[in-house]
Amino acid sequence: MKRNITIKDIAELANVSPSTVSRGLNDSPLVAEETRARIQKLALEHGFSFNTSARSLITRKTGIIGLIYPEHFNEYQHSFYLTLLMNKIRDELEEHEYDLVVKFRTNKTGTVNHIRQLVNGKKVDGLILVHSKIEQTDLDFLHENGVPFVLLQARQHYVNINRENWVFVDHKKGGYIATNHLIGLGHSSILCLMLDSPQYQFAERTEGYNQALRDNNIEPDEEKIVICDGTFECSYNLVMQQQELISRVSAIFAQTDIMALGAIEALQGLGLSVPEDIAVVSYDDIEFGKHFRPKLSTIHQPRDQLAVLGCERLLGMLSSDSTIPPMQRLIEPYLIVRESCGAER
Amino acid sequence: MKRNITIKDIAELANVSPSTVSRGLNDSPLVAEETRARIQKLALEHGFSFNTSARSLITRKTGIIGLIYPEHFNEYQHSFYLTLLMNKIRDELEEHEYDLVVKFRTNKTGTVNHIRQLVNGKKVDGLILVHSKIEQTDLDFLHENGVPFVLLQARQHYVNINRENWVFVDHKKGGYIATNHLIGLGHSSILCLMLDSPQYQFAERTEGYNQALRDNNIEPDEEKIVICDGTFECSYNLVMQQQELISRVSAIFAQTDIMALGAIEALQGLGLSVPEDIAVVSYDDIEFGKHFRPKLSTIHQPRDQLAVLGCERLLGMLSSDSTIPPMQRLIEPYLIVRESCGAER
DNA sequence: TCTCCTAATACAAAGGTTTGCATAATACCG
DNA sequence: CGGTATTATGCAAACCTTTGTATTAGGAGA
Numbered sequence: 223m224k225r226n227i228t229i230k231d232i233a234e235l236a237n238v239s240p241s242t243v244s245r246g247l248n249d250s251p252l253v254a255e256e257t258r259a260r261i262q263k264l265a266l267e268h269g270f271s272f273n274t275s276a277r278s279l280i281t282r283k284t285g286i287i288g289l290i291y292p293e294h295f296n297e298y299q300h301s302f303y304l305t306l307l308m309n310k311i312r313d314e315l316e317e318h319e320y321d322l323v324v325k326f327r328t329n330k331t332g333t334v335n336h337i338r339q340l341v342n343g344k345k346v347d348g349l350i351l352v353h354s355k356i357e358q359t360d361l362d363f364l365h366e367n368g369v370p371f372v373l374l375q376a377r378q379h380y381v382n383i384n385r386e387n388w389v390f391v392d393h394k395k396g397g398y399i400a401t402n403h404l405i406g407l408g409h410s411s412i413l414c415l416m417l418d419s420p421q422y423q424f425a426e427r428t429e430g431y432n433q434a435l436r437d438n439n440i441e442p443d444e445e446k447i448v449i450c451d452g453t454f455e456c457s458y459n460l461v462m463q464q465q466e467l468i469s470r471v472s473a474i475f476a477q478t479d480i481m482a483l484g485a486i487e488a489l490q491g492l493g494l495s496v497p498e499d500i501a502v503v504s505y506d507d508i509e510f511g512k513h514f515r516p517k518l519s520t521i522h523q524p525r526d527q528l529a530v531l532g533c534e535r536l537l538g539m540l541s542s543d544s545t546i547p548p549m550q551r552l553i554e555p556y557l558i559v560r561e562s563c564g565a566e567r
Numbered sequence: 568m569k570r571n572i573t574i575k576d577i578a579e580l581a582n583v584s585p586s587t588v589s590r591g592l593n594d595s596p597l598v599a600e601e602t603r604a605r606i607q608k609l610a611l612e613h614g615f616s617f618n619t620s621a622r623s624l625i626t627r628k629t630g631i632i633g634l635i636y637p638e639h640f641n642e643y644q645h646s647f648y649l650t651l652l653m654n655k656i657r658d659e660l661e662e663h664e665y666d667l668v669v670k671f672r673t674n675k676t677g678t679v680n681h682i683r684q685l686v687n688g689k690k691v692d693g694l695i696l697v698h699s700k701i702e703q704t705d706l707d708f709l710h711e712n713g714v715p716f717v718l719l720q721a722r723q724h725y726v727n728i729n730r731e732n733w734v735f736v737d738h739k740k741g742g743y744i745a746t747n748h749l750i751g752l753g754h755s756s757i758l759c760l761m762l763d764s765p766q767y768q769f770a771e772r773t774e775g776y777n778q779a780l781r782d783n784n785i786e787p788d789e790e791k792i793v794i795c796d797g798t799f800e801c802s803y804n805l806v807m808q809q810q811e812l813i814s815r816v817s818a819i820f821a822q823t824d825i826m827a828l829g830a831i832e833a834l835q836g837l838g839l840s841v842p843e844d845i846a847v848v849s850y851d852d853i854e855f856g857k858h859f860r861p862k863l864s865t866i867h868q869p870r871d872q873l874a875v876l877g878c879e880r881l882l883g884m885l886s887s888d889s890t891i892p893p894m895q896r897l898i899e900p901y902l903i904v905r906e907s908c909g910a911e912r
Numbered sequence: 913t914c915t916c917c918t919a920a921t922a923c924a925a926a927g928g929t930t931t932g933c934a935t936a937a938t939a940c941c942g
Numbered sequence: 943c944g945g946t947a948t949t950a951t952g953c954a955a956a957c958c959t960t961t962g963t964a965t966t967a968g969g970a971g972a
């Protein structure tokens with residue numbers, strides 16, 4: 223591997239000291255305009271770049287942000303949403319010259335704890351914790367080490383978030399809006415296809431569902447909340463197996479788009495048409511929803527807003543060392559009406 | 568930010584010199600078993616991790632791999648496939664303790680050249696170039712700097728690949744298999760929905776299409792190759808606008824799954840059913856294909872194999888400094904038969 | 913002309929690790 | 943017991959920047 227050109231080399235070429243070169247390239251006001259120009263020209267000519275490691279070593283900044291998400295989101299059915307969020311985050315960070323390194327967090331004992339590894343190894347300047355499937359002890363650890371971080375997407379009920387920076391989606395509101403939409407269209411017997419997962423956000427969606435029912439004087443019915451693992455197949459099978467139950471409802475609130483797709487596929491297989499025979503509303507607004515037939519009416523999660531706000535705050539924390547009061551934002555999701563709920567009946 | 572615990576601290580605690588600690592933690596045979604045990608115990612107790620920057624500075628290894636893809640693959644219609652490939656690559660690298668940093672490469676003048684930036688700044692140990700939308704000069708630059716890299720997915724026709732390491736998909740073969748499948752089902756008038764892009768791979772798919780026709784004594788018809796930008800919408804609109812042309816074919820070869828979905832949507836809108844009235848075969852095998860109605864018959868790109876082989880080779884190059892002859896693999900895609908082509912007619 | 917100030921630059925230390933070489937300690941052999 | 947391997951450890955340099963402090967030169971003011 224070719225030896226790289228260093229500040230020293232440029233210094234020699236420019237007939238100045240390394241420190242002057244450093245200052246020149248970093249636009250320090252301590253260096254004469256003429257000298258700076260000469261240095262920068264030489265640096266450009268010789269394709270000089272700072273050695274990232276050397277620089278990090280002394281500045282204690284790596285220019286890398288770690289993104290941690292819970293391991294079970296590796297599963298196919300979660301990847302659609304996660305990808306959209308991650309891409310947006312990467313774009314945001316890129317604009318501020320930060321790189322993103324992505325890891326998942328498993329709580330299996332005996333496995334590496336990427337959070338501690340990244341922090342102890344001084345690999346990252348800050349962290350973005352998506353879904354915060356994370357132990358309270360990890361958060362404490364981050365505080366002890368003064369590592370800036372933000373929580374994104376949804377809280378974990380067992381985590382104390384009062385002192386943290388976070389941007390969450392108001393999932394209860396989302397569930398409420400979705401259910402309310404169905405009720406507004408004249409449905410009163412609504413099935414809730416609930417995703418069972420350690421993620422509190424799905425319980426929140428169910429809460430919203432129940433609340434909407436109650437607010438419209440419909441008695442929630444435990445039986446109509448059906449648990450599913452979130453896959454297309456599970457959702458499909460559930461509908462297929464629960465035909466009696468299905469016959470007693472006129473609408474379904476599926477907690478993710480994927481689940482809606484599975485359910486719709488099953489319903490159609492049973493000879494029911496959506497939305498004519500049964501309406502379906504879902505959650506996430508993944509891109510595919512609008513290409514499906516029927517086009518999905520779904521709750522849009524403002525993922526771009528999550529990314530923008532989260533990154534903004536994280537970058538803010540990175541640039542100012544004074545402690546600023548935490549930013550805690552609950553973002554409201556909104557309904558996108560397409561075809562799967564049909565018209566008022 | 569809390570001062571981190573360093574090798575020196577451990578050295579003091581263990582009553583040895585820093586160099587011994589370093590050796591101990593790195594499993595050097597130069598250190599006594601008893602000492603090593605003592606050192607490792609202390610390191611563990613105090614949550615010690617190597618400072619990545621300091622380490623990189625001297626070892627000249629960062630443990631980071633850069634993945635570069637062409638800018639226009641940021642567009643929605645390409646994201647599905649790219650994501651699948653990237654995720655698999657990340658997993659592979661993760662297993663070998665490498666991190667992945669993702670950048671796109673634009674050829675716009677005046678913008679940063681991420682390749683040079685990553686290499687000059689000594690930020691990465693190696694590169695994975697997906698689709699190699701990349702200048703020959705960049706490749707030359709990488710060789711000059713002795714940076715290991717692999718090309719993945721598809722070649723760019725203007726790039727000289729003889730001396731490079733690469734794993735490409737045999738796209739001509741893919742186009743051939745797809746078309747041949749249709750012909751085997753009795754179709755002789757087949758539309759080719761071609762994606763127009765700087766990517767040579769799509770031209771290759773068309774070549775395969777033409778070849779299959781010729782091998783079956785069907786005269787290729789220029790008119791039946793329709794150009795599309797790859798979006799769902801474009802594909803949809805094309806079908807809608809070219810009804811006369813559509814009426815003269817009994818099958819469509821869409822060069823991506825997304826294009827197939829758009830086309831099918833349009834066909835169904837026109838009152839044609841797939842596959843009964845018109846058969847559709849496509850390319851990519853994105854996950855959604857099997858949830859669509861009809862389920863897509865499509866060419867599977869062995870992306871996991873690309874990822875595995877590519878990473879394997881890259882890691883190989885990183886660990887041995889002797890130059891090994893380039894690995895050049897053309898992977899055969901294969902057909903997955905589902906519903907969209909129907910039965911023999 | 914001398915002093916003092918300012919502006920521009922240089923010097924040197926620091927950051928945490930690795931590693932070639934020197935040294936010390938132990939064991940071996942005759 | 944002297945000498946030589948052998949094993950374990952320490953020393954110090956190197957990796958490349960950044961940055962606080964010292965130095966120098968030049969100009970202003972008296």
